[in-house]
Structure formats: structure tokens, C-alpha cells
Amino acid sequence: MLEKEKETLAKRIAGEIVLSSDPGKTMRKWREIFGISQTELAEYLGVSSSVISDYEGGRRKSPGASTIRKFVEALLEIDERRGGNVIKAFSRTLGSDFPTSAILDIREFAIPVTVRDVVEAVKGEIVANADLVDRRIYGYTVVDSIQAILEMSADEFLKLYGWTTERALVFTKVTTGRSPMIAVRVQGLKPAMVVLHGVKNLDGLAVKIAEKERVPLVVSRAENEGELIARLRRLAGSVEERVIR
Template sequence: MLEKEKEALARRIAGEIALSSDPGKTMRKWREIFGISQTELAEHLGVSSSVISDYEGGRRKSPGAATIKKFVEALLEIDEKRGGNVIKAFSRTIGVELPTSAILDIREFAIPVTIAELVEAVKGEVMTRKDELERRIYGYTVVDSIKAILEMSSEEFLKLYGWTTERALVFTKVSTGRSPMIAVRVQGLKPAVVVVHGVKKLDELAVRLAEKEKIPLVVSHAENENELISGLRALVEKSERTA
């Protein structure tokens, strides 16, 4: 299944771990992207959970090529047994030109950040699911809501998620928040958090949809799009310094 895509993803993961200044943190990041627990990964590899924990916590020396290979193969094998959702998501990003006129910025974090950190970066106000602020996300996509909703096809919209839905979708030029939440609901895939910018009066339907879909909805009070994106990029830089 998707052999070329699987090979490309394996090279990406292995390369990130090998080149990382903190391989353990990078291993944890990818394990969490695949949604695999330390226990499940340890059982698949035939080691104790403490071994995985020690690598991720930096208590063991940096993994060698053989260890990285086994780690990557385990992630992919477990994902395939579950239906290959991560591999399929990654395959959608290969060789595809995104609708750049709608995308204002798209970045991945070197290490995951919490929704709470994202909220601070965008000068946000949390409207729903305040109990999920410690949830970790792996990237963000900032889109012009008018172009995204009016011009993008369903297939193009799905590509806003990159290789993981555990990210923030940030919509600009939003007046009430209703249209972005409707668009998110009908697409099937759900982001970890939705941020809306430019809201004059938040529509109650947007709030109800966010609650129904169990998605934290955040209203950004950044003065303009430049300030919004600058805050997000500063968060990327912070994650790179921490990595």
C-alpha cells in the first residue's frame, strides 16, 4: 500500500531524527503524530516501555542508525495495521501544488506546542473546549477565508492539513465565524483547533458547531494579519530553539 509514499515518509522521519539536536524529542513528536502510545510501540519492538521513555527523555545516548530504522519501521507497520491513515495523509502532500492564493502561511513546529501557547501567540480568546488547552499541535495553516471557502475544492481544502490534522487552521477576513466552521464540519477531517481573525460579532452557530465537533474555537484579537502571522512565526522560532 502506497509503497513510494511510505518510503518517502520513512526517509523524512529518519532524517529528522538523525539531524535533530535532541533526537529523543523528535522521536516523541513522530510517535505522537502517529497516535501510538509508548506501551504499544514498546510491545511492537519487543522492548520495555522504559526504553522508549528513556530515549524520548534523553536518558539514553542518541539512537544509532539501526535503532532509528527499527523505530521508523514500527511506526509505519502499526499505522498500516490501523488502515494507514498517517501514510495516506502524507501521500496527499507529495507533488501537489497548494492553492497559494488562499494560503497566507503554513508552517510545522520543530517540536509540538500546546493550544494554550498558540492562543497566546495569536492574542486569542478561547470560546469553546477550554479543557483542551494542553493538547499538543504540530503546525498551523493560515488561510484567507473568503478565497478558501469560495474558490477551493474539497480536495484542495483537505490539503490544508498537510500530513497531520493535529494542527491549527487559522482563518482571516472572518466576519462572524459561521462559514469557516461550516466548511470544517462538511470536510470530514477535523483540525485540533480553529482560529478566526477579523470577527466583528461571533455567530452563535459557529460556537455551537465547534462544540458539536469538539473543536476548540479561538477568536484572535491581533490588530491585523501581519501581527497574527508574526505571532505564529515567533512561536515556530521558539519551538526551533527548544528542539
């Protein structure tokens, strides 16, 4: 299934690992994007969990081409056995950076950042679940909340998640924050954090939903959408520089 997408994704993963200044950390990022435990990956590869842990922790020398190939093949094969959700998510993004006009920007980080990093980037204030500031974030999606309401079906809402739900969903043109949080609640898939931009009067229900779902909720004080997106892109760019440095 999706052979072209698999090949493209495999090249993307392998390329990131080869070019990374910390290959082990990049391997961990991709393992976690695929939602595969160290134990499951080790069993597939026929090695001990400590081998995977040592690579990810930088305690083994950088993996060679053969190890990287086996690692990538394992991720894709395990994903296919589970229904190919990550491969399918990747295929939805091929050919367009913006699979729906409601998406203003969508990026995956070269290595994960934290909720704290995103909060700083968006000039944000955490209004729910401040104890989760160290949660790992693998990407972000900036959404025009009005366009999303007008044009997106329930199935299309899944496009907001890119390759992984472990990301920040950033909603613009927000008045109270109630509608975005209700949408997150009813969809079943939870993002790693939600950012609201343009809030005039934050709704208490939005905060309660975030607390119940254990999703960090952030209000951005960026001047406008342009500044918001520019600051997020700078964050993504700084992460890429650290990887290739």
C-alpha cells in the same frame, strides 16, 4: 505504495531525531503524529512499552542509528497497514508548500507546542473550551476562508490538515465565524484548535459547535494577515531553534 514519498518522509523523521537536542521528545512527536500508541510500537519492535517510554522521557541515552532506523521503519509500516493515511497526507504536500491557493501558510512544528502557545502567538482570546489550553499542537494552516469557500471541494478540504489533524486551523477574512465552524463540523475530521481572524461579530452558533466538538476556539486580534502569519512563523522558528540548540 508511494515509495518515493516514504523514502523522503523517512529521511525527514530520522533527520529531525538526529539533529534534535531532545531526541526522545522528537520521537514522541512523530509517534503521536502517526497516531500509534507506545504499546503498539513496542509490540512491533519486540520490546517492552517501558523501553519506548524511557526513550521518550529522556531516561535512556540518545538512540543510535540502528534504533532510529527501526523506529522510522515501524512508523511507516504500521501506517501502511492502516491504509497509509499519514504517508498520503505527506505526499499531498510534496512539490508545493501550498497545495491550494486558499492556503496562505502551512507549517509543522519541530516539536509540539500547546494551545496556549498558539493563542499568545496570534494575539488571541479563547472563546470556547479554555480548559484545553495544554492540548498539544503539531502544526498550523492559515486559510483564506473566502477562497476556501469559492474553490475547495469536500475532498480538497482535507489538504488543510497537512500531515495531521492535531493542528491549528487559522481562518482569515472571517466575519462571524459560522461558516468555518460549520465546515469543520460537517467534514468529520476535527482540528486540535480553530483560530478566527477578522471577526466583527462572533456568531453564537460557531461557539456552540466548538463546545460540542470540544475544539478550542480562538479569536485573533492580530492587526492583519501579514502580522498573523509572521507571528506564527516566529513561533515555528523558535521551536526549531530549541530542537537544534
